[in-house]
Amino acid sequence: MDIHVHSGKEKMMSIPNLHFIMAVWGESYTDVFIDVVLPSQLSDNNLPALQHRQAYTYKIYTTADDAKTIQASPAFQRLAEVMPAEIHVIHPEQNAHIKTASVRHLMGSLHKRAIQEAARDNAFLAFLAPDAILSDGSFAAIEKRMLEGMEMVLISGIRVTKETALPAIRARYRRPDGTIHMDAADLTDCAFEFPHRYTQVLTWGAERFCSQWPSQTFWFVPPAGILAHCWHLHPILVKASTETDSFLGTIDGDYIERAGTQLERIHVIQDSDEACLIEISRADHEKTLLDTSAAFSMEKFLSWGQHSTNAFHRTFVDRPILFKGRAYTEAAMTEIGKDAAQVIEMLRAALEDYRIDIPLLRSFGEVAGAPAIYLYGSGECGRSVLAHAHRYGLTNIRGFIDSHTAGEVEGLPVHRLDDYLKGVRRPDDAIIITSMYLKDIARTLLQHGITEFLNGQEIYLEILLSNLEKSGEKPVDFVIVPWSTVAADS
DSSP, rough: OOOEEOOOTTTOOEOOEEEEEEESHHHHHHHHHIIHHHHHSSTTGGGOOOOTTTSSEEEEEEOHHHHHHHHHHHHHHHHHHHHHHHEEEOOOHHHHHHHHHHHHHHHHHHHHHHHHHHHHHHHHEEEOOOOEOOTHHHHHHHHHHTTTTOOOOOOEEEEEHHHHHHHHHHHHHBBSSSOOOOOHHHHHHHHHHHHHHHTTTTTTTOSBBBBBOOOOEEEEETTTTEEEESOOOOOEEEEEOOTTTTSSSIIIIHHHHHHOGGGGEEEEBBBBBTOOOEEEEHHHHHHHHHTTSSSSHHHHHHHHHHOOOOOHHHHSSTSEEEEEEOOOOOOHHHHHHHHHHHHHHHHHHHHHOOOOOOOBHHHOTTTTSOEEEEEEEOHHHHHHHHHHHHHHHHEEEEEEEEOOOOOEEETEEEEEEEIIIIIIIOTTEEEEOOOSSSHHHHHHHHHTTTTOOOOOOOHHHHHHHHHHHHHHOOOOOOEEEEEHHHHOOO
């Protein structure tokens, strides 16, 4: 519920609830969180500077083992003095599942629980990361936008190399009281000095460009600044809703599309003077992806854009995001800004010509009531989705569709598309595309007047990342409980 405050003759004011959300587990992430990330959030102009911090709650979602380390840390004890703080843990009886679950599934489970709790309290959420440092003043800037009526704030960040950046951050920016003070220029200069390889292969014009996952594109102008255009932005602030707790993947995917309603209530942080963020990652982070990077490939970029962006993402990519270094001058960044805008316009136009927006299948409940379901694609993706659907009790999948071949797979008929259209198709059929040729199949269906179809590839990715094919089990529904109850029983 909203909290109302008033003093004397002052007009009563409504203060929104705000939950700061930190999902963290594992020794390496927990150590970075309590060593530098939380101390940076406790700098003078961050959490302590919030106007209504006593009305907000800082919620940490973790494991029971990591909760002990966090609760005993000086940083957490200082946090509890600044504002109400809670630790919530995965039930200890599920510890074995933590080791086998994918990071994506576990992170999604924790965030969904946080969203449900925030929706219950009619609260906003501030999604934080255990390996991301926000510049001094960022929290107050985010609070200001919320109090002005924004319902979502989006931010981008730059990745730096943990092995070299962390020692420098500790030595240069830690104060005697243990807090870390870094302003936006400090963070930008850190990105210049200790750039992660992942950042380097997302720099336009690089000899090896990561066309397979170009969610951000950078232009470096040392020592003045860094310019970014981003297809994916992190939701640092979101108004919670129970309607958004069934998202797939991570919160920067389809979640922000479902949570974002009115564009005028969405603010993108475009100037690091308002807020700035760097991510601290090990040098071998995404090593396989980086090792396969090559010269820019329009074909690979378009393939990625078809599967990994939606209309909501593309709404914001033309907005330049500026990271200002200590030696920033506007003149130094003007020309590169013009060049970057032309590049992004070219990429966006190519993607708009290439792409068909296909609604995601987020859960099998969406098609449970269909008289018949057909999976378009009988390969590995189709077979995996079929098995997954059966584990969830879905019984109305009647067969597969294939562009060229007929036969039988997993006991179900495979219909050539022409045969399906002539003798099998019924108006209420649900078609789930389970093939890597997603765009081509969608165009073919549209040509035949079929407009109702769903993209099943994201559920397939969830299956792969959750190792469900190996275990033959449903993904674990993690139970989250207050740490105080677990600690009391142990």
